[in-house]
Amino acid sequence: MQCIQSPAPLFICPNRRAALVIVPTATQAEKNVKIVVNIRVNGNEQKHAVEPRTLLVHFLRDDCKLTGTHVGCETSICGACTVLLNGQAVKSCTLLAVQADGAEVTTIEGLAKDGELHPLQEGFWECHGLQCGYCTPGMILAGAQLLERNPRPTREEIAHALEGNLCRCTGYSHIIDAIAYASKKMSKKKQ
Ligand code: FES
């Protein structure tokens, strides 16, 4: 049986009870529109012409070729795409690249300095804070924001700060250990 097409974006199939709402896709003309976006990523200027609907996470992965930022749910639930935007942890699947124009972004690739792991990266290594590693860049950047705001968090505070980041395979206690390790190491460095 053929579907009846009602005025877009609603399609109703006579043999179904529910109507299916179709989100309109970009027309060819819209796809041809490009906007130049200039974002400082990990200290380097990244200037690329992108479609206005390009998400920040796709800008980072596809245009900047920084694939350490992962795409999980694309619905702001999992936190795999977490980066720092002007120092604040954000889910880069919830922002358009054009919204970040002129901003400073830090991704996982920007944490190690002079070939030395950031204490958070070292903590994940030392405390077995990862298995598949899919959630890890997002966890580390959420941890970076926490330690910036609260250098000596309790385990409860670490767990609270990671509420927006999901891990499906490690178990959270090793991840909390990793951030506590980094907190201790960073505090020692400051003394
Ligand atoms: Fe962004 Fe899951 S991919 S929150």
Ligand code: FES
């Ligand atoms: Fe596999 Fe977290 S280490 S999802």
